[in-house]
Every structure is written in structure tokens, then in C-alpha cells.
Amino acid sequence: MTAEMVLQIVLTVAAGLIGVGLFGALSQQTIVMVMMGLELVLNGVLLAGGAAWYFLAPELPDAQMLVVVALVVMAVEMAMGFAVTVAFYRARQLDMIDMASDLRG
Amino acid sequence: MLSDLSGWAITAVAVLGVLSVAAGVAVFVVDSMARATFALLASFLAVAGILLALDLVYLAVVTALMMTIEMAIMAVFMIMFMMNPAGLMPMTMVHNAKGSAGTGAGAFVVLVVGIWTIDWPTRDTSRPADSTRQLGEAIMGSHMLVMLVIGVGLFATILAGTVLATARGRYDRFGAGLTAQRPDDPVPGGLPR
Numbered sequence: 001m002t003a004e005m006v007l008q009i010v011l012t013v014a015a016g017l018i019g020v021g022l023f024g025a026l027s028q029q030t031i032v033m034v035m036m037g038l039e040l041v042l043n044g045v046l047l048a049g050g051a052a053w054y055f056l057a058p059e060l061p062d063a064q065m066l067v068v069v070a071l072v073v074m075a076v077e078m079a080m081g082f083a084v085t086v087a088f089y090r091a092r093q094l095d096m097i098d099m100a101s102d103l104r105g
Numbered sequence: 106m107l108s109d110l111s112g113w114a115i116t117a118v119a120v121l122g123v124l125s126v127a128a129g130v131a132v133f134v135v136d137s138m139a140r141a142t143f144a145l146l147a148s149f150l151a152v153a154g155i156l157l158a159l160d161l162v163y164l165a166v167v168t169a170l171m172m173t174i175e176m177a178i179m180a181v182f183m184i185m186f187m188m189n190p191a192g193l194m195p196m197t198m199v200h201n202a203k204g205s206a207g208t209g210a211g212a213f214v215v216l217v218v219g220i221w222t223i224d225w226p227t228r229d230t231s232r233p234a235d236s237t238r239q240l241g242e243a244i245m246g247s248h249m250l251v252m253l254v255i256g257v258g259l260f261a262t263i264l265a266g267t268v269l270a271t272a273r274g275r276y277d278r279f280g281a282g283l284t285a286q287r288p289d290d291p292v293p294g295g296l297p298r
Contacts, residue, residue: 001108002108003108003110003227004225004227005108006108006115006118007225008220008221008225009118009119009122010118010122010155010159011216011220012217012220012221013122013125013126013155015212015213015216015220016213017126017129017148017152018212018213018216019209019210019213019216020126020129020130020132020133021129021209022205022208022209022212023133023208023210024205024209026201026204026205026208026209027133027199027200027202027206028133028198029198029199029200030186031186032138032179032182032183032186032187033141033198035179036132036141036142036145036179039145039149040129040132040148043125043129043148043149043152046152046156046168047152047155047156050155050159050161050164053159053161053236054159054160054161055225055228056225056226056228058232058233058236059230059231059232059233061239061240061242061243061247061248062243064161064236064239064240064243065240065243065244065248065251067156067161067164068164068240068244068251069251069255071164071167071168071171072255072258072259074171074172074175075171075175075259075262076258076259076262078175078178078179079262079263079266080262080265080266080269082178082182082266082270083265083266083267083270084269085182086269087269087270089186090272095187096198098200
């Protein structure tokens with residue numbers, strides 16, 4: 001199997017994760033489930049970054065740095081998402097994003 | 106150019122790839138919130154396995170460890186905040202399911218068309234002996250600015266998370282101007298100023 005084909009297969013898996021995550025983030029009503037959708041999108045980014053390093057530019061560390069940044073974004077998203085969830089629940093006793101539609105920007 | 110991945114590695118990548126997407130779908134299909142969390146963990150662990158097969162040992166281990174702990178915390182929050190944590194009473198909590206599915210499928214199709222039509226460049230340089238050493242040297246050298254920004258971002262996250270999650274701060278206790286002599290606590294006896 002050629003390297004290009006393996007790269008394309010791995011990137012297709014990453015695209016699948018991004019698609020499923022996007023569906024979840026857009027369709028779920030609970031704040032925590034929306035966060036799980038976003039995590040799946042970032043999971044796809046992790047995979048695509050790793051594949052880009054291995055198959056396209058292993059002599060450069062840039063793709064590895066992209067994976068590190070994606071991991072940090074995941075941690076930040078989790079921490080801020082839970083903080084916002086706690087603040088929401090404390091202020092309004094709500095756990096669904098439809099109940100906070102007045103915050104639409 | 107033929108892939109320098111062994112047959113076993115390619116098989117592992119294929120199996121783990123299918124597993125990661127299947128677990129990702131399961132997150133939004135199962136009723137139990139605990140199961141959804143652990144399905145997401147399975148998806149992360151499958152991606153960590155693929156990274157391991159791609160020679161990114163450090164990033165694979167970090168992904169596996171970080172996501173295991175993150176999902177353990179997430180399971181607690183899921184059970185705290187979901188109205189149906191055990192999934193004993195099947196219910197769907199979705200809005201605009203068709204539009205969301207269309208957007209997700211559309212994004213997937215656009216990405217796949219791009220992936221399979223791009224003429225990907227072939228690699229003609231050698232792989233580093235140790236990918237972890239390459240990353241470490243980049244973090245402490247040419248890419249230090251990235252890590253500095255990450256550090257500031259994480260610090261800001263700590264502050265913002267604490268501020269958002271704090272129930273009663275000093276302004277609640279001592280007034281907007283912090284001028285009250287005694288703290289206004291629901292239960293007296295709290296720490297003074």
C-alpha cells in the first residue's frame with residue numbers, strides 16, 4: 001500500500017470524527033453533550049496532525065506542535081465549559097442551551 | 106512510494122480508525138450518559154493508538170493519559186448535570202437533528218473530496234530518530250513562542266474558571282466597594298477580610 005493511500009485513509013477517519021463531532025455539537029441540547037461533540041472535532045484534528053507529521057513533513061516539528069496545541073485547546077475547552085456550566089446552573093438552574101438562547105451573540 | 110509502515114501497523118491503523126469513528130457515533134446514540142462518556146474515551150484511546158503506530162510515542166501517551174482523566178471528570182459532570190444520567194428512561198435531547206446531520210455529513214463530504222483529490226506531496230527527507238526529542242527541542246527552541254502563548258492561555262483559563270465557578274466572591278461578601286465592616290454571609294462566622 002502506498003504511503004499516500006495510508007495518509008488518505010487516516011485523514012478520512014479524521015474527517016469522519018470531525019463530521020460526527022460537528023453533528024453532535026450542533027444537535028445536542030445539553031451543554032455537556034455539546035462539549036463532547038467539540039471534543040470529537042478536536043480528536044479528528046489530533047489525528048490529522050499526527051498523520052500530517054508522519055506522512056508529509058516528519059523532518060519538521062510543526063505538525064507535532066499542532067497536536068500539542070489541539071490537546072491544550074481540549075483542556076481549555078473542558079475547563080471553561082464546565083465553569084460556564086456551573087455558573088449557568090447556579091444562576092438559573094438550567095442545563096440546556098435552549099434555555100440560554102438570550103445569550104445569543 | 107510505498108508506505109514504510111509494517112503490515113501490522115497498517116492493520117492496526119485501519120482497525121483503530123474504524124473503532125474511533127464507531128465509538129464517536131456511539132457517543133450520540135447510547136442513552137446512558139456514563140456510557141456516552143466512556144464511548145468518547147474509547148474514541149480518544151483509538152486515536153492515541155493510531156498516533157502510537159505513527160511513531161508519535163510521546164503524543165500518544167499524553168493523549169491517552171490526559172483523555173482518561175478528562176473523561177473521568179466528565180463522567181462526574183455528566184451525572185451531575187444530565188436529567189437522565191443512567192439512561193434508564195430513553196429520551197432524545199436534540200434539536201434541529203436533520204440540519205445538524207446535514208451539516209456534519211456535508212463537512213465530511215467536503216473534507217473527503219479534498220483528501221482524495223489532492224495530489225499529496227511525497228516525502229523525500231528522512232524521519233528523525235526520536236520524534237519526542239524533536240518535539241522537545243522545538244518546544245524549548247524554535248517554537249518556544251507557541252509554548253509561551255499556551256502557558257499564558259492556560260493561566261488565563263485557571264483564573265477565568267475560578268471566577269466563573271466561585272459562588273460568592275469578596276464583592277458579594279463586602280459590597281461593591283469592599284467597604285462593609287462585617288462580611289454579609291448566609292451563615293455568619295466566615296473568615297474576616
